[in-house]
Amino acid sequence: MRLRWKFFLILLGFSLVPLVVVTSFTRGHVVRLGRTIAGEGRAMMTDIVKNELRQTAEDYALILRRSKSAMDFSLTVLATEAARALAGPAPANTAVYRASDGDRDRKAPPDMEVAQDYTRRRADGGAEPLPVSRDNPVVYRPPGARATGSADARLAALGPAFALLRSELGDLLLFAGVTLADGSHVSFPGHVGYPADYDPRDRPWYQAARAAFVPQAPVGGGVVWNHPAVDAATGQVTLTLSKAFAGPDGRFAGVASLDVPLARFLQQQEIASQWSEAMRTFVVAPPAADQAGRPELTVWAERTPEGQAPDWKSTVNFERLTSADAAGLAALIATMQREKAGVAELPFGGQEAFWAYSSLMGGASFLCIVPKSMLAPLAEQAGQEILSATGGIVRLTGLAVAAVLVAVTVAAFLSTRAFVRPLLHMVEAWKRLGGGDFSVRLTMRVGDERQTLIDAFNETVPVLADHLRLQRSMEVAQEVQRNLLPAAPPEIPGLDVAGVGLSCDETGGDYFDYRAVVRDGEVCLDTVVGDVTGHGLPSALLMATGRALLLATEDSETPAERVSRANRLLARDVGDSGRFMTLVAMEIRPLAGQARYVRAGHDPALLYDPEADAFTAWTGRGLPLGIQPDYRYEENVRPFARPGLVLVLGTDGIWETRNPGGEMYGKERFRESIRRAARESAAAIVATVLRDLAAFRAGGRQKDDVTLVVVKKV
Structure with a gap:
């Protein structure tokens, strides 16, 4: 039966109920319901404000930590x-x-x-x-x-x-x-x-x-x-x-x-929040105890104009944050020492306020304080509107006592409780789902359009759970792949090395590595840059396999022998998949002044000579890995002895980057970036290329993995 027919029958049945009894009952019920809803609305608004303030503190602390990383x-x-x-x-x-x-x-x-x-x-x-x-x-x-x-x-x-x-x-x-x-x-x-x-x-x-x-x-x-x-x-x-x-x-x-x-x-950052005008923000020192042994918060910085101190030799006497609720402040300080972020309700400056914090570095924290008076007008307005609405219903019911139409309206109001109960169950189920309970299900059977909502909820919950598990799995995969890449370049006398790998998705198919190895009693650089077809999780898995096979080979082998062995093993696993991996594997001996490398279908490495202002592509024959298992790779030897020479290995995600107009970045722009920064360190050359690439992209999305390794002879 359709919902409108149910309402029609209910109205018709209650039209004969004594009007006075109906009016008396509904008046008290509506008033109590309005007060209950108004109270719950105030509590819900308080929770919303606290959650927003905590998120504001965490976002701002993240920005400050990124500024710290840039300064480091x-x-x-x-x-x-x-x-x-x-x-x-x-x-x-x-x-x-x-x-x-x-x-x-x-x-x-x-x-x-x-x-x-x-x-x-x-x-x-x-x-x-x-x-x-x-x-x-x-x-x-x-x-x-x-x-x-x-x-x-x-x-x-x-x-x-x-x-x-x-x-x-x-x-x-x-x-x-x-x-x-x-x-x-x-x-x-x-x-x-x-x-x-x-x-x-x-x-x-x-x-x-x-x-x-x-x-x-x-x-x-x-x-x-x-x-x-x-x-x-x-x-x-x-x-x-x-x-x-x-x-x-x-x-x-x-x-x-x-x-x-x-x-x-x-002051460098702006806080985007509806409470910004009333919010006070601070950077506070690590919690400490005063002379009496009581915990206290010391303000290192506040969003106020800069000032001068009286004496450069004197100790800076910073402002202390205090609250009329000393016990509550001590509890907040104890919480700040245990948890990275949180919200508390404490008096500040003579009025009740919310205190939201998030940790920064070295025990210091970002703290924002908003008076509760900002919430009061909104909560009071919502409560008054609810109470006013319920009062209007009561007055309308009282005016309609003499008419059958009023009796029908009152009967409709009485029926709302039975109608709303399933909706309240739905709201409670959504709250449990929002809290992370994916086992919740709705078992009600109502036989009208509301049943469609119930069925849609029951079908949506397992899908959401699967999406959440997939997202967490992707986060783990991203962390694992990030850990596979080198954390820092090796320190090798005569060489300045730097590298970077940026994935366009959570995971990528680009790969690079470098390490210090000993060849014939000499400390050498063993480096490799590779690119798996496509990107995303399948390419990341193939990249991890190729990396493991390359690292599993004997250190005493030549680059050609190591690549041949890795190719033979990789071809057995992916030969029928249509996927493959291109790479350049290289061994640089700084004392001998030479580089030995194998090119397996990858773009040639580029050598830039600042004195001659000339680029040289280090070419060589070789199929990508994973195509022909018995293929024997040839090894190439090039001189790399004169200080100032810059050797660059990269993937096509660099020169195939496009700007919003569809124009390709190209290898000529790539060479020009290297030329501009060639006199600087390897890390500075990498940074210059990335900055130029980001400027060319002009805010557009990175659509392919980008990997770059720079080796400079010093």
């Missing part, structure tokens, strides 16, 4: 460039500007000028613009340090590296600097204004980086995130990253550093 990488690049400058000859014709000459027009950098966004403290306690050079670094030497012209020139030659950091970090960076063990210090942007007794070696960031130095390691140790301190030149409270680096002898040589104003670090 930038500082590592700066430390590497500083170590390279110390290891090479002193540069000739490099202009050296010193902080002691910064106020003299004749000896100052040509672009030195006072900057409104950089200030220094005057003797009377006020502030004035600080002379800054945005294009040239300035060398500073503390009192008593011995002057060394070659050291100053090497530090001044870091200008291009500093300029690259500025282009990457923008306004987030206050100063970048390099400090040598003898006290020599270079800063960028170049500036004056150092205190008379300032020695960078006495600063906590220098000492912490030196303590973390790893002897004999070219990279010198990890990046140290120091506690906030006062910058000596500007008086701003900054968060300083520092990293030690080694000299040519492998011993400690100095420290590279980045200064980021705390307030600017938090």
Whole structure:
């Protein structure tokens, strides 16, 4: 029976019920129902706000962690460039500007000028613009340090590296600097204004980086995130990253550093939330105890204008976050130490508020606070609307007491309870499903259109469960494939190696690897770049199989022998599938100055000679792996001895990338990117190609896997 006929029969049956009894019953029932719904609406809205605030905190913390990763990488690049400058000859014709000459027009950098966004403290306690050079670094030497012209020139030659950091970090960076063990210090942007007794070696960031130095390691140790301190030149409270680096002898040589104003670090990002106007956001220090042993939260940064501290030698006294509910605040701090994200309800600033947090790094957290008063008008409005609606029904029922039509309307209202009950069961089932219970099913039989909804729900639940299992499986596969690729390039004397692999789907069919091996008593580079037909999970499985077969071969074998053996085994497994794998397997001997390689149907490796400004394709014969099991691959030998030579191995996902207009990136643009960055490190060459590729794609989706390995002779 159709639903409209059921309603018609119910209305007809109840039309004879005494009107007064019906009116009295429905009045109390509707009022109670309205109050119940209004209360549940307030509670539901509170849960929605808490969930949104928690998600806002997690999203913002993720953005800040990505900014941290960018700064870690930038500082590592700066430390590497500083170590390279110390290891090479002193540069000739490099202009050296010193902080002691910064106020003299004749000896100052040509672009030195006072900057409104950089200030220094005057003797009377006020502030004035600080002379800054945005294009040239300035060398500073503390009192008593011995002057060394070659050291100053090497530090001044870091200008291009500093300029690259500025282009990457923008306004987030206050100063970048390099400090040598003898006290020599270079800063960028170049500036004056150092205190008379300032020695960078006495600063906590220098000492912490030196303590973390790893002897004999070219990279010198990890990046140290120091506690906030006062910058000596500007008086701003900054968060300083520092990293030690080694000299040519492998011993400690100095420290590279980045200064980021705390307030600017938090202001760099915008929070997109309907609560943004009333929200207060903070970066808080790792929870600690006050002098009385009570837990407290210390504010490192807030979205407020930057300020100056009174003394660069003094300890920064940060604001403490307090709440009238001391026990609740202590419970929140304990939760922050256990869980990465969460929401609590605590008083703040004299009114009830939501506190949402998410962890950042080193125990620090991002915290946002929103007054509950933002919720009250919305909840109250919803409640009033519900109560007003129910009141209208009651008044309408009372006015219709004298008419049969009113009696029929009241009867229809009474019937809604039976009608709504199945819908409420459906809502409860959806809530359980939203909570992760995929065993829920609806067993009701109603015999009308609602049965279609019930059947659709029961059919949808197992499909959703299967999709969720598939998604989790793909996430595991993506993590496994990511772990198959090398985490870092090997350290091989005479070679600078870098590589990257980017999948267009959760998993991909591109493959690269590099490792240090010993051949005839010499440390050599063993590297391979491959491409499986197609992309996605099938290609990823074939890639993993090919990788295992290549790694399972004997290290004493030649590249041709290893590839031949892997091809024979792979062809047995995939010979009938129509899939295959192209690759270039190469062994580079830096002392011998030669490269031995096998080309199995892959695009040739490219050799770029900066002196001759010429590219050479390293060709060779060979079928892709997995086609002919008994095929014998030939080995090619090429010279690779002169420093500065750049060898590039990649997959077609690079030059076959298309922009929104359908134009292909092409190998000519690829070569031009390599030519522009050829004088830089291998990692910088990889970064240049990826940036150029992303700019060419102009926001379009990456449609094929991209893999690139760069080997530079040093």
